[in-house]
Amino acid sequence: MLQVFGKASSINVRKVLWTCAELQIAIEREDWGSGFRDTHTPEFIALNPNAMVPVINDQGFVLWESNTIIRYLANRDNALHLYPSAPRHRARIDQWIDWQATDLNKSWGYVFMSLVRKSAAHQDADALQQGFHQWVAHMTILEQQLQKTGAYVSGDEFSLADIPIGLSVNRWFETPLAHPDLPAVSAYYDRLNSRPGFRLYGRNGTP
Template sequence: MLKIYGRDNSINVRKVLWACAELGIEYLHEDWGIGFRSTREPVFLGMNPNAMVPVIDDDGFVLWESNSILRYLVGQYGGGALYPAAPRERARIDQWIDWQASDLNRSWSYAFMALVRKSPAHGDAQQLAASIENWSGFMRVLEQQLQQTGAYVAGDAFSLADIPVGLSVNRWFGTPLARPDLPALAAYYELLTGRPGFRAFGRNGMA
């Protein structure tokens, strides 16, 4: 049986848990990381020398990096509807998965640590303002995309891209800040709420 290692209040672990819900995959889950067993323990480092969650072990196949895990799960467990084989359809999905990881995540890091985690190391007002402005800019990019699709991030059907992007949208609405009016984004948030996996590991999960 698939085993998932990582605390379920981690946005990256919740990607994997949500994907399993979408695909109907049974799994065993162990909490590792902040507040739980240390990822610096030798047994964990033996699975991921980076000491980061999540990690999966699928009958001896060990894999880390959350987006790589998502792609593996749809390939291994019949998720073709979420991640089509057609190169152009797949590339569009990959574009938004990679955008979430490389651009969007970087923009909200400082603001999230300051406003939600209340980190003493993130108390600089100028850096906080810059982070919020940058974050808002990327959410406007997403707003434009959702206005074009009228539904999900990569098109009119739910895809693998909606898992990482949807969790970032949850983080946006869960952070106490002044947000611009983005109606397509708000509609997308409500659309995702209709999915049991998002209700379990997104909107009602811990930020």
């Protein structure tokens, strides 16, 4: 049984949970993080010195960093349908996984903290507007890619890249703002709904 440490509402924990659903991996999850058990305790720091979720324990093999975890699980289970071994195909998938973790995630940080978390430190109108424009710019990059593929982020077939990207698209639609028309992104979001793992973990961690 794979142990997963982290609350189900965390976007990074949900990457792992959705991947496990795609691979039909049985899990045992413990709630850690804000609102639950404190990740700054010695017990958790022994698992991840960064005091962040998710963490997995695979029969004594402890691993942190969500994108590393989902790659590990795909490799462990030889899930070539999600993470093919051909170097160029895999590199294209890795490119979008890494883009989500760096460029895309950074673009929505201020807006999400302001409009969803209601953070008092994120209520500057100019910074909010700037953050909105940055987020739109990155979602437009995704729109162009999806127009090109006509299906999923790295090509015709669902891949490991669609898990982190799909969760970020969920965050886009669930944040209360004036969304510009991005038809390929909307069609992609609807397409993801056909997957049981997305229905379980893609919409803010609730079915």
